[in-house]
Amino acid sequence: QAAQDLTDLRVVVSAGGTREPIDPVRFIGNRSSGRQGIALARAAQDRGARVTLVGANLSEPLDGLEDVVTVGSTAELREAMLSLAPDADVVVMTAAVADFRPAHTPASKIKKVPGQGPAPIELVENPDILAELARDRGRPGQVVVGFAAETGDASGDVWHHGRAKARRKGADLLVINPVGHGKGFGTDTNEVTIVDAQGETVAQAQGTKREVADAVWDAVLKVSPPPAA
Ligand code: C5P
Numbered sequence: 299q300a301a302q303d304l305t306d307l308r309v310v311v312s313a314g315g316t317r318e319p320i321d322p323v324r325f326i327g328n329r330s331s332g333r334q335g336i337a338l339a340r341a342a343q344d345r346g347a348r349v350t351l352v353g354a355n356l357s358e359p360l361d362g363l364e365d366v367v368t369v370g371s372t373a374e375l376r377e378a379m380l381s382l383a384p385d386a387d388v389v390v391m392t393a394a395v396a397d398f399r400p401a402h403t404p405a406s407k408i409k410k411v412p413g414q415g416p417a418p419i420e421l422v423e424n425p426d427i428l429a430e431l432a433r434d435r436g437r438p439g440q441v442v443v444g445f446a447a448e449t450g451d452a453s454g455d456v457w458h459h460g461r462a463k464a465r466r467k468g469a470d471l472l473v474i475n476p477v478g479h480g481k482g483f484g485t486d487t488n489e490v491t492i493v494d495a496q497g498e499t500v501a502q503a504q505g506t507k508r509e510v511a512d513a514v515w516d517a518v519l520k521v522s523p524p525p526a527a
Contacts, residue, residue, distance in 0.1 A: 304515060305346035310386045311339045312379060312427075314354035316372040318399035320419060321408045328394045332356040334445075334475075334488060334507045335392030339363055341511035347388075352378045354393050372396055372424045379427055383436035388518055390443040391428040391469075399424050432468035441522045443514065444469040447477040461497030470495055470521055473514055492517045 313335020317325040336358055339351040343364065350365040354375055360366055367382070369375045372395050383389050398421035408417065428444045435442070446463045450456040460474030475490045489504040492514065500520060503513030 300341075300344040300346075302346035303519060304342055307342070307347040307387045308385055309339075309342045309347045309349045309388045309390070310352060310379065310382045311335050311342070311349065311390045312352040312354065312375060312393035313339065314356045315394040316354050316375055316396045317370055318396045318424075319371060319403045320400050321404050321406070323407050326396060326398075326400070327355070328396065330394035332358050332393075333486070334510065335390070336360065336363075337507040337511040338390055338392055338514060341508060341515055342388075345512075345515060350382055350386075352382070352393070372399060372427070376425060376427045376430075379431060383431055383440075386436055386440060388441045388443065388522075389431050389436070390445075390514070391431065392445050394447065395427060396424055398422065426467070428469055429467050432470075439522065441471070441518055442469045443471045443473065443518065446472055446474045448474060449477055457491060460491070461493055464493045464495060464497045468495060471500065471514070471517055473510075475510075490514075494521065 314332035315328040315330035317327045319325050332353060339349050343349045350367060351363050352367045352369060354369050367378050369378050375393060401420040401422045432442045444467055446460045448456040448459050456476045457474060460472060464472035471492055471494060473490050473492050475488055486506060488507050488510045490510055491499055492501045494500050501513055501517045503510050
């Protein structure tokens with residue numbers, strides 16, 4: 299049995315990838331499998347936390363998870379997170395959120411008109427949910443954790459971008475993981491560096507998504523030790 303070091307902590311974890319509707323049958327999506335977020339939720343639950351998983355378009359098994367809220371688009375994810383955050387001690391944004399969404403979503407399927415080229419899809423920017431959660435803390439002492447999936451080469455720009463993002467977003471912890479070239483998305487393992495709001499390294503972890511999840515919870519306990527009984 300796992301150490302019960304998150305006992306009674308109320309945790310909200312988002313997982314998966316948002317889908318932004320183009321019309322009733324099409325969307326703009328991403329390749330996030332949701333596995334890392336699900337692993338975070340499972341690890342927290344095993345360590346005694348009360349966990350709500352907010353899942354965006356997950357196709358992975360969720361057996362054993364006690365509380366799951368299902369969302370589709372960024373707007374739905376944002377609504378769920380903002381309504382759950384006030385009661386949470388720790389909020390983790392693992393979901394891959396679309397930066398942009400179609401400006402207009404017609405109520406019926408967009409038709410191909412013979413002889414006419416494709417209509418351009420106008421995009422507008424989505425709100426940054428993580429930055430919003432970090433700015434408007436649901437409760438005093440709440441810990442806000444973000445993820446940064448960065449592509450790049452080994453020359454260090456992955457970490458450089460991740461650290462800059464940590465400072466920009468204002469989360470207490472940012473988990474930087476390199477993606478692409480068979481890493482991160484859709485794989486069973488992960489390799490991460492966890493930095494604080496100043497971009498300083500708190501921990502490094504490599505292994506299964508469950509092992510990485512446990513390292514993230516260890517880092518949460520490091521920045522915010524539970525109150526002495
Ligand atoms: O800027 P980037 O998308 O790389 O930031 C990743 C982090 O920010 C993740 O924690 C993701 O869940 C969160 N995010 C968000 N809202 C957005 C974009 C990203 O909460 N619109």
